[in-house]
Amino acid sequence: MLNELIQKLKNKTAIIGIAGLGYVGQPLLLRYTDIGYKVIGFDIDEGKVNELNSGRSEIEHISDDRVRKAVSKGFEATFDFSRALECDALILCVPTPLSKHREPDMSFVINTTDMLKKYFREGQVISLESTTYPGTTEELLLPRLEEGGLKVGENIYLVYSPEREDPGNPNFETRTIPKVVGGQTEACREVGIALYEQAIDQIVPVSSTKAAELTKLLENIHRAVNIGLVNEMKVVADRMGIDIFEVIDAAKTKPFGFTAYYPGPGLGGHCIPIDPFYLTWKAREYGLHTRFIELSGEVNRAMPEYVVSKLMDGLNDTNKSLRGSKVLVLGIAYKKNVDDMRESPSVEIMELIQAKGAEVAYSDPHVPIFPKMREHSFKLSSVFLTPETLASYDAVVLATDHDKFDYDAIYEHAKVIIDSRGKYRHVNSKVVKA
Numbered sequence: 001m002l003n004e005l006i007q008k009l010k011n012k013t014a015i016i017g018i019a020g021l022g023y024v025g026q027p028l029l030l031r032y033t034d035i036g037y038k039v040i041g042f043d044i045d046e047g048k049v050n051e052l053n054s055g056r057s058e059i060e061h062i063s064d065d066r067v068r069k070a071v072s073k074g075f076e077a078t079f080d081f082s083r084a085l086e087c088d089a090l091i092l093c094v095p096t097p098l099s100k101h102r103e104p105d106m107s108f109v110i111n112t113t114d115m116l117k118k119y120f121r122e123g124q125v126i127s128l129e130s131t132t133y134p135g136t137t138e139e140l141l142l143p144r145l146e147e148g149g150l151k152v153g154e155n156i157y158l159v160y161s162p163e164r165e166d167p168g169n170p171n172f173e174t175r176t177i178p179k180v181v182g183g184q185t186e187a188c189r190e191v192g193i194a195l196y197e198q199a200i201d202q203i204v205p206v207s208s209t210k211a212a213e214l215t216k217l218l219e220n221i222h223r224a225v226n227i228g229l230v231n232e233m234k235v236v237a238d239r240m241g242i243d244i245f246e247v248i249d250a251a252k253t254k255p256f257g258f259t260a261y262y263p264g265p266g267l268g269g270h271c272i273p274i275d276p277f278y279l280t281w282k283a284r285e286y287g288l289h290t291r292f293i294e295l296s297g298e299v300n301r302a303m304p305e306y307v308v309s310k311l312m313d314g315l316n317d318t319n320k321s322l323r324g325s326k327v328l329v330l331g332i333a334y335k336k337n338v339d340d341m342r343e344s345p346s347v348e349i350m351e352l353i354q355a356k357g358a359e360v361a362y363s364d365p366h367v368p369i370f371p372k373m374r375e376h377s378f379k380l381s382s383v384f385l386t387p388e389t390l391a392s393y394d395a396v397v398l399a400t401d402h403d404k405f406d407y408d409a410i411y412e413h414a415k416v417i418i419d420s421r422g423k424y425r426h427v428n429s430k431v432v433k434a
Contacts, residue, residue: 001155002187005123008088009194012036017087019112021048021077023340024129024163025093026062031174031199033070040087041077042116052077060339060366061168084119089127089195093163096130097374102277104133110140117144120156125191127159131216131275133282136160137209142184153185159192160209162216168338178202182212220275221293226261228296231303234263238433245422265399265420265434266303266345268334274343304348307420310434311353311397314416317429320394323357328383328393330410331400332364339366346399347376353397361393365404387413397434398423 008014016032018025019042033039043049055068094108109130128137137160150156161181179200183189197203206212237244252260276297280290312322334344353360363383370378390413401421420434
């Protein structure tokens with residue numbers, strides 16, 4: 001059975017199922033379809049299923065042409081999970097957010113697995129790609145795979161292979177990003193390698209699912225801790241009257257021992273604001289307190305309030321209070337040049353501004369209408385930037401530095417600019433560094 005499955009994966013006669021058709025699932029389904037596999041996509045969102053079957057994607061950097069091409073090659077999206085029986089491989093790409101108590105919310109992983117488990121069969125491989133704490137695959141998926149009498153490593157195979165998508169990054173695509181693969185057993189790992197080696201240029205096998213899970217966390221905790229460091233340095237430098245961006249640019253000329261990380265208004269995206277807390281939560285089970293990681297989290301979570309405090313300072317200098325002012329937030333996606341809103345600090349900044357009695361609006365060329373989000377709601381559309389529009393606001397907050405913004409026009413016509421991204425290096429009465 002093992003050799004039969006591996007052979008099907010290698011000769012591309014295996015049917016690939018992908019559960020969760022968002023920012024991770026869609027690039028993956030396109031890649032597998034491109035190289036000749038039959039792919040079935042599963043999602044509980046009927047609107048998303050219909051959209052993909054019609055050859056359209058709601059994700060900005062995924063073109064409709066690519067989706068239409070996938071459909072023409074046989075790709076199908078469905079909310080009928082019984083079709084998992086047809087699949088030789090099932091790849092889970094579902095969200096793993098934090099609860100309001102900053103603990104792992106595994107409901108999407110559990111519910112998706114529970115919807116699929118009645119269709120698990122001999123000769124399948126199940127791969128979890130969602131970012132999570134070490135032990136998830138073994139503790140949550142393994143018993144669900146085996147409760148119907150199957151045996152992992154013998155007639156069904158279990159893998160953890162963390163996603164590494166970076167939306168909007170022109171230097172990398174699914175194929176060129178090395179893929180870490182850990183199996184529940186040696187046989188599982190062998191199947192996992194066969195699953196991914198056709199689609200990804202470089203496979204990085206590790207000894208277990210736990211090692212693969214911790215690899216993903218380390219990657220993003222590394223970024224979170226270093227961003228926390230420069231965010232704290234930003235506050236210190238500002239108090240000393242020093243431009244932190246000038247300092248970072250100078251430091252990165254050192255050809256060894258230094259990697260440049262840049263401060264901002266807080267952490268956003270599907271990984272960096274969340275992953276550290278997955279590890280700190282799990283570490284408590286072992287009697288460990290991850291102080292270093294949690295401290296960086298405190299620093300980063302304080303950044304939206306720091307930006308708003310700088311906004312208040314900037315308005316005070318023009319003899320205005322935040323209450324009653326009109327404030328325009330520039331950029332609400334979590335990073336430049338994408339439409340991805342997950343965990344965006346811009347949204348928290350908007351909520352803080354509104355809570356203090358100001359009228360808030362936003363402009364984002366990548367997000368024309370404020371989307372439906374799990375925890376945030378604004379009935380707003382993106383403001384089109386004109387000289388008159390910019391001049392009509394008491395202050396603008398640069399939260400995400402999209403390339404599509406005309407920074408010269410913003411500087412010329414805005415009354416006050418709260419710059420959280422270091423786009424304006426000169427300091428004067430108009431620009432407030434945040």
